[in-house]
Amino acid sequence: MPRGVDVPDGRGRTGLDRVGRDLTGNPDVVVRDVEVTSDGWHVLRRTTYDRRRPDGTWTTESRETYDRGNGATVLLHDPDRDTVLLTRQFRFPAYVNGHPDGVLLEAAAGLLDEDDPETAVRRETQEELGVTIAGPLVQAFDAFTSPGSVTERLHCYVGSYSPADRTGAGGGLAEEGEDIDVVELPFVQALAMVDDGRIRDAKTIMLLQWLALRGRSRGA
Known part of the structure; x- marks a missing residue:
């Protein structure tokens, strides 16, 4: 047993x-x-x-x-420059299931552990993106990511950032085996990458579409 x-x-x-x-x-x-x-x-x-x-x-x-526990994710958007900040990292499950190289572009995310969702997402943003979120976050929605087999409930946020909020290098925690690149993209390019398959991560696609539908003003 x-x-x-x-x-x-x-x-x-x-x-x-x-x-x-x-x-x-x-x-x-x-x-x-x-x-x-x-x-x-x-x-x-x-x-x-x-x-x-x-x-x-x-x-x-x-x-x-x-x-695997519940998680939280955030899409950071700079309303002045109309850019978004994403992570790029290797995901073996995607690689073994047909992704060409297993390297995915994603919104910053992590498990809640013992934190509430907003605290967890602010923590992950600092660790993965090197961004200290100064303003409020908008909880866009929460979703069951694969309800046929996975229990995870994912709390999804959108927040604003500016270049001044990038207070660290990001990249994740080495002791947790994280090896993350920080990628800044024009919002319209990120949407185009959903259309042509360069962005394949479900949570990121949902958040980009949510932001596109809601408009991209500060605090959207």
């Missing part, structure tokens, strides 16, 4: 098989069993539940869920 149930896993966690057992929000779903199948840095579970169909009959289903 993987660690994290009765024996602590590598992060000191136990009781990982309890997640989901107490759900009561949907009377048509009754959780029967939760099995931890992988105890890596993130957690893979197999949950068995009974589900009542629209015709009133019940069926037993089993689904695997990948729990």
Whole structure:
């Protein structure tokens, strides 16, 4: 049996098989069993539940869920120069699934860990982009990024920046294995890169489209 149930896993966690057992929000779903199948840095579970169909009959289903925690992301836009600030980094899962080199352009993002979403996104912006966000952030939306298998809920923000706010080099944390380039692009070019496939990251595409629909004034 993987660690994290009765024996602590590598992060000191136990009781990982309890997640989901107490759900009561949907009377048509009754959780029967939760099995931890992988105890890596993130957690893979197999949950068995009974589900009542629209015709009133019940069926037993089993689904695997990948729990990596919740995250936050921000698209930074300079309204005076109409530019956006993105990261560029290697992503092995994209590489192994057909991306030519696995190097993606993305909005800055990270897991919440123990922080609230806005605190987390300000932290990630400083670490990845070297930007200290001086003004308020707008929470554009939150989304379940891959609800068929991944539990993550991603809090998505838009904020303004100027050259004066770039107080550090960015690049991420070396101790976490991050190797990030900071990329500044005209907003219209970033949109064009969505159209031609040079930007393939879902959260970044959604935020660029949100900003395009809302207008690009300060604080949009």
